[in-house]
């Protein structure tokens with residue numbers, strides 16, 4: 001069973017409210033850009049690709065309902081700026097906003113309001129298919145690359161946060177690699193970290209793994225280094241929110257220390273990310289804005305306090321892994337590349353072997 005986090009048809013958008021998982025599977029209706037903004041900000045929907053897709057689809061459903069009237073270009077511009085402001089670290093929404101705005105301005109040169117409306121909705125709808133197609137390529141390239149090092153055996157993967165069908169339009173990125181290994185019959189086990197403080201691993205990746213029948217084991221974040229030493233981890237594969245020009249990568253907080261532990265244990269460390277999660281406009285990870293989230297997300301779970309009242313909190317949602325620690329490579333829909341090859345790969349000057 002492949003999970004579906006986004007239900008879309010022209011004029012109608014529903015998202016799986018991930019704040020209620022794994023206890024409840026409830027779809028919320030998204031009728032406007034503001035609904036989309038609030039779903040992203042609250043993390044009802046999360047995951048870099050899913051944020052961009054749901055954000056843009058919320059614009060599509062509002063446009064389908066007549067939003068923007070005859071003055072579409074400023075309406076679309078303001079809507080995309082608002083959606084991009086919801087969560088600053090993942091690049092996908094900002095990148096989609098920039099590309100869609102460029103498309104809109106070009107199309108508006110020779111199209112009236114109604115033709116332009118349909119054209120913009122069509123551009124957005126193509127994002128859904130492209131994301132799933134990209135993720136299948138990522139899954140297959142990543143699986144092949146990891147298996148090339150172990151020609152006959154099955155492999156054991158450690159992954160962090162949630163990067164599957166609940167973080168994308170389907171199939172997933174890092175969890176897409178796990179999905180491809182499982183489909184090939186070559187997945188011995190996947191270890192997923194609980195991923196404090198929001199527990200995307202315990203709540204979402206474990207949910208996907210059980211639903212899909214992956215051989216999976218949940219560990220706490222603090223068990224990761226011991227698991228690498230004791231449990232025969234073949235590779236660590238994580239997702240990304242923003243991969244920059246030198247290959248430095250922003251991803252869920254805790255990723256950086258996994259990369260350090262993997263280096264110490266001589267385990268290849270991979271980042272799985274579509275090109276839509278890459279940002280060549282930034283030279284290094286120092287330039288990435290790291291989102292900080294409310295203290296309550298760390299001091300309570302489902303509203304139950306788990307920390308001493310009055311304690312101060314630091315709650316960065318992401319950290320940056322230096323490209324030197326991404327030793328396995330960056331798995332994209334174009335192939336697997338070393339961080340030093342990424343710019344050439346993304347600008348078409350280098351193709352996968």
Ligand SMILES: CSC[C@H]1O[C@H](OP(=O)(O)O)[C@H](O)[C@@H]1O
Pocket residue numbers: 046047048049160161162163164167168173174200238239240241251252253317
């Ligand atoms: C393919 S999802 C990429 C990325 O997004 C997640 O962050 P969040 O759950 O806060 O949206 C996590 O960092 C994943 O690796």
